Amino acid sequence: MSPRDVVITGMGIVSSLGEGADAHWQALTAKTPAPVLDRQRFAPYAIHPLPEIEWGQQIPRRGDQRQMETWQRLGTYAAGLALDDAGLKGDESLCASMDMVVAAGGGERDETVDEAILAASLERADHDILLNEKLTTELRPTLFLAQLSNLLAGNISIVHKVTGSSRTFMGEEGAGVSAMETAAARIRAGQSSHLLVGGAFQTEHSDMLLAYELAGFLHRDDWKPVWQRAGAEGGGVVTGSGAAFLVLETREHAEKRGRTAYAAMGPVVSRRSRRRSEPLAQGIAEMLDRLALPQTPLLTLSGASGAHEATAAELEALGSYENLALRGFSTLTGHMKEAQFPFAVALAALAVHHGSPYPAFDETREAAFDGSLDAVLATAVGYHRYEGMGLVTRA
Amino acid sequence: MKTTDSFGRPVIAVTGMGVVTSLGQGRTENWDALINGRSGIHPITRFPTDHMATTISGMVDFLPSSTEGASVHTYQLADLAAAEAVEQSGLPQGDLGGPLFLAAPPVELDWHHRLALYARSQTHNGNTSLIEAAREAHAMELFEESQFGTIADRLAERYGTRGLPITLSTACASGATAIQLGTEAIRRGECDRALAIGSDGSATAEALIRFSLLSALTTQNDVPEKASRPFSKDRSGFVLAEGAGALVLESLESALARGADVLGIIRGCGEKADDFHRTRSKPDGSPAIGAVRAALSDAGMAEDEIEYINAHGTSTPENDKMEHLSLSTVFGDRMKTLPISSNKSMIGHTLSAAGAVEAVFSLMTMREGVIPPTINYDTPDPAIELDVVPNAKRQAQVSSVLSNSFGFGGQNTCLVMTKEPV
Structure with missing residues (x-):
């Protein structure tokens, strides 16, 4: 134990299963956890939609809510939950000195304007002029700010007064991995005493599905658990809206303010495997080696997306360790892109905190677990690139 | 030579620099233009400007990628800057042996596609x-164009950087944040060197329109090279621009051990977020003041040790006023005589790249002993009393520079660079 150990003292998580640590624990430890799905709205793609959220609970000013679209609202809301949970909400001095790393993609485009341009583009050839005409007259000026990646962090600063520092990482799952890895490294090195880290993903927008489907990554037709999509129609990914923010601090900082931690953040490792020239399973195995895992049975919260190649490689690599008991949470939440790794870490921390495991999320593929909860593994292997994992341990 | 700073951390040397802007490709072309007060701002030709209020920019139009969309263009700009930086560092082109930090604009599927x-x-x-x-x-x-991780992945492959590359955005402070992240990683002892790049090739029609709708851009189109006029009374908005800056950051110990030329030192980095408004800064300037002070404190330096300021200086009414207020608060009366100039008067605002491009120019200012001017300074703003090095370069021995970067979303990041390690 060291005063600079990284401990997790707050979490704000939202998914189709509900909001908050308790709601997720209840939903995920139910006898047979069941996914919440919307199969109609974006058919033939199923998605895991956001639950009903009373935004005003964490974003009291309506003016602030209006300045954001759902993605930013979701992240700002989850960040508020995390701060509340850590007992930091409204603590002006600690928020003003708090650092922040946000994993972000882009915000929502105006679908009405875009569709008007698409329709008009079939009628005329001067597309550049068409763009100028429509975009100069129909775009809402403030929409740009709702689309900018770093404005999720910006809104968290405005709404929750977190202003020590503000950095936004981009790059799908890898952004979430780097955010967690950098946050933990800064705390361990004494570069930060307390830090807010996380991400949000709002899938209920055609552009968010488009970005996956340009490479055919989305699963189609009948929904299946994440490990059972190989050979099915489409690319295997079912997306979900969700967010995960964590408050990390040094053990010393948490103890000084009398907070009990959920868990400690152990080592986090990341990788850029050359997937076209090297077997991805080997790359994932190399990360597992670096983590020096315990030999005893180990609960593993896998962020596997369902993408065929990446998911098969992760199964192969993790499967070669007989002591790992997988829980593919995307079966229940869907794939949350930038938020995927922070979410995996949050679920791992909850299991450590409760000292009890999650039941199988897919009884046909996941084994029962009755081992120790002193440590839990969390993974996020990108559907297309970048990989990461980390060990969450008892605080 | 001592290779740790007063806090016992590794001293961070710069051993390679590369730059591309509308002024040209490479350090030499850019520096020549910059000290001669030449502007790179020109009429937009990449797309028709019908219906647009602004018809000029500092786009980089001389590359094959210039018409291939934001993602491909941002990659090529970054690649050219990185190649020059790595070449100067003397490191092998394909084996940098440290992580990559890339400041880049958010990406979207291009409208044409x-x-x-x-x-x-x-x-x-x-x-x-x-x-x-x-x-x-x-x-x-x-x-790939729609994926935020693409550009860094390709650069990581090409330059043999280690690990998962980080792509970041802190809006117009991004370039400075990339340098800060590299500096912090070396200080943590994670690596001996890092490649920090700021690149922005995202000047599409939609980007121009978006900034225009926020009233951020100047509409003084008639004489493009006169449009960007930081700190002038008649400044009226920034000029959208493109470019890239790259720096090889290296622990001084590693640089000396391999006999590399030390081009300058990243002495300190500071940041402070603003919680006031999405595009405007807190009226008392306290976040920018906090960022400047944090950078000085991180550098272990006092205010009077700064000899030149490379301004954020966007030429918007708001930025230049607030930057003056913040600096005056930190530097007091000395601010009236402390030289400060804005490279943006010539290259426009290169957005995600600006912090890195301007760090390269700041380091060159110290190495060359010449301060680039703020051009178009014809009508001083009486409310902003500054020595902006007006209109003509100045010979001056400069041993320390403060470089400011401020951005939408309350981003404020400052770098302190010095010529020598101590």
Whole structure:
């Protein structure tokens, strides 16, 4: 134990299963956890939609809510939950000195304007002029700010007064991995005493599905658990809206303010495997080696997306360790892109905190677990690139 | 030579620099233009400007990628800057041996590609059909264009950087944040060196329109090279621009051990977020003041040790006023005589790249002993009393520079650079 150990003292998580640590624990430890799905709205793609959220609970000013679209609202809301949970909400001095790393993609485009341009583009050839005409007259000026990646962090600063520092990482799952890895490294090195880290993903927008489907990554037709999509129609990914923010601090900082931690953040490792020239399973195995895992049975919260190649490689690599008991949470939440790794870490921390495991999320593929909860593994292997994992341990 | 700073941390040397802006490709072309007060701002030719209030920019139009969309162009700009930086560092081109930190604009599927996909769709039923067309097209290049991790992945492959590359955005402070992240990683002892790049090739029609709708851009189109006039009374907005800056950061110990030329030192970095408004800064300037002070404190330096300021100086009414207020608060009366100039008077605002591009120019200012001017300074703003090095370069021995970067979303990041390690 060291005063600079990284401990997790707050979490704000939202998914189709509900909001908050308790709601997720209840939903995920139910006898047979069941996914919440919307199969109609974006058919033939199923998605895991956001639950009903009373935004005003964490974003009291309506003016602030209006300045954001759902993605930013979701992240700002989850960040508020995390701060509340850590007992930091409204603590002006600690928020003003708090650092922040946000994993972000882009915000929502105006679908009405875009569709008007698409329709008009079939009628005329001067597309550049068409763009100028429509975009100069129909775009809402403030929409740009709702689309900018770093404005999720910006809104968290405005709404929750977190202003020590503000950095936004981009790059799908890898952004979430780097955010967690950098946050933990800064705390361990004494570069930060307390830090807010996380991400949000709002899938209920055609552009968010488009970005996956340009490479055919989305699963189609009948929904299946994440490990059972190989050979099915489409690319295997079912997306979900969700967010995960964590408050990390040094053990010393948490103890000084009398907070009990959920868990400690152990080592986090990341990788850029050359997937076209090297077997991805080997790359994932190399990360597992670096983590020096315990030999005893180990609960593993896998962020596997369902993408065929990446998911098969992760199964192969993790499967070669007989002591790992997988829980593919995307079966229940869907794939949350930038938020995927922070979410995996949050679920791992909850299991450590409760000292009890999650039941199988897919009884046909996941084994029962009755081992120790002193440590839990969390993974996020990108559907297309970048990989990461980390060990969450008892605080 | 001592290779740790007063806090016992590794001293961070710069051993390679590369830059591309509308002024040209490479350090030499850029520096020549910069000290001669030449502007790179020119009429937009990349796309028609019908219906647009602003028709000028500092786009980089001389590259093959200039018309290939934001993602490809941002990659090429970054690649050219990185190649020059790595070459100067003397490190092997394909084996940097440290992590990559890339400041880059958020990406989206380019409109031209969006419309081309739609034209191929069977049903023409709006976005639903676009997704169907995407599925049929198997267009991996379009997919890569929509992924935020693509550019860094390609750069990491090309330059042999280690680990998962970080792509970041802190809006117009991004370039400085990339340098800060590299500095912090070396200080943590994670690596001996890092490649920090700021690149922005995102000047599309839609980007121009978006900034225009926020009233951020100048509309003084008539004489493009006169449009960017930081700190002048008649400044009226920034000029959208493109470019890239790259720095090889290295622990001084590692640089000396391999006999590399030390081009300058990243002495300190500071930041402070603003919680006031999405685009405007807190009226008392306290976040920017906090960022400057944090950078000085991180550098272990006092205010009076700064000899020149490379301004954020966007030429918007708001920024220049607030930057003056903040600096005056930190530096007091000395601010009236402390030289400060804005490279943006000549290159425009290179957005995600600005912090890195301007760090390169700040380091060159110290090495060359010449301060680039703030051009177009014809009508001083009486409310902003500054020595902006007006209109003509100045010979001066400069041993320390403060470089400011401020951005939408309350981003404030400052760098302190010195010529010598101690």
